[in-house]
Amino acid sequence: MNISYPNIHGVIFDLDGTLVSSELDFTLIKAQVGCPLGRDLLTYIAELPSAYMREEAMNIVYQHELHDAQHASLLPGVADAITYLHKQQVPMAIVTRNFDRAAALKLKNNPLPISTVLTRSDAPPKPDPSALNTIAQLWQLEQSTLIYVGDYLYDIQAAHNANMRACLYAPSDAVPTYASEADFVIHHFSELPKLVAAFQDGKEDYVKLKVD
Missing domain, CATH: 3.40.50.1000 (HAD superfamily/HAD-like)
Incomplete structure (x- = not known):
């Protein structure tokens, strides 16, 4: 066609x-924030029930992203x-x-x-x-x-x-x-x-x- x-x-x-x-390890990140493997990480965090939980979860993601950035x-x-x-x-x-x-x-x-x-x-x-x-x-x-x-x-x-x-x-x-x-x-x-x-x-x- x-x-x-x-x-x-x-x-x-x-x-x-x-x-x-x-080299982001999304399996590890999801485990650390409690996100099921089959779910999108950012969507899962956005739907957490409290601002505190969302902030704590995003801080974990930030740490992984900044570490990864140093070696890219x-x-x-x-x-x-x-x-x-x-x-x-x-x-x-x-x-x-x-x-x-x-x-x-x-x-x-x-x-x-x-x-x-x-x-x-x-x-x-x-x-x-x-x-x-x-x-x-x-x-x-x-x-x-x-x-x-x-x-x-x-x-x-x-x-x-x-x-x-x-x-x-x-x-x-x-x-x-x-x-x-x-x-x-x-x-x-x-x-x-x-x-x-x-x-x-x-x-x-x-x-x-x-x-x-």
């Missing part, structure tokens, strides 16, 4: 597991891809479920030419589309001309909730089942500039829309 897409006028990225490494490094191919897009004057931004201090530390230690960064301190966390919508408004661009690149189901859902294209970054041979929900799948960051260039050149058939 042939699907026609508009050109890509801007790229928004997830942070952890997409641009930088992350750029993932393979990210620097070259971002440099290419920057030289092509493609608007770029970051939307992450991290809180602001952890995200700032990761980007301080791994500087990238991306000045627009929204965290869960700025907008409701993904898959809520609020942060993505805010960036589209900031850039004054139609959502359908933007693409959101991330490594997890929430990234795909957030992109589609914002009427944006979803690009799943799946570097492992074990492609997740939800990959089929993404518009595009890349396995190495060197593929991202080719994807953007393909749309700018009117060669969108370059990219496989779904995982085989």
Whole structure:
């Protein structure tokens, strides 16, 4: 099936597991705050019955995130891809479920030419589309001309909730089942500039829309 897409006028990225490494142990964090494994951690904390319980639980999450931020490094191919897009004057931004201090530390230690960064301190966390919508408004661009690149189901859902294209970054041979929900799948960051260039050149058939 042939699907026609508009050109890509801007790229928004997830942070952890997409641009930088992350070793957050969500199984451990959930155990420490009492969150069932099958539940979303942030949603669970938000629904705790008292402000004190929510604050105590979030403090545990903050500690893990800040510790993780100290050891984060750029993932393979990210620097070259971002440099290419920057030289092509493609608007770029970051939307992450991290809180602001952890995200700032990761980007301080791994500087990238991306000045627009929204965290869960700025907008409701993904898959809520609020942060993505805010960036589209900031850039004054139609959502359908933007693409959101991330490594997890929430990234795909957030992109589609914002009427944006979803690009799943799946570097492992074990492609997740939800990959089929993404518009595009890349396995190495060197593929991202080719994807953007393909749309700018009117060669969108370059990219496989779904995982085989």
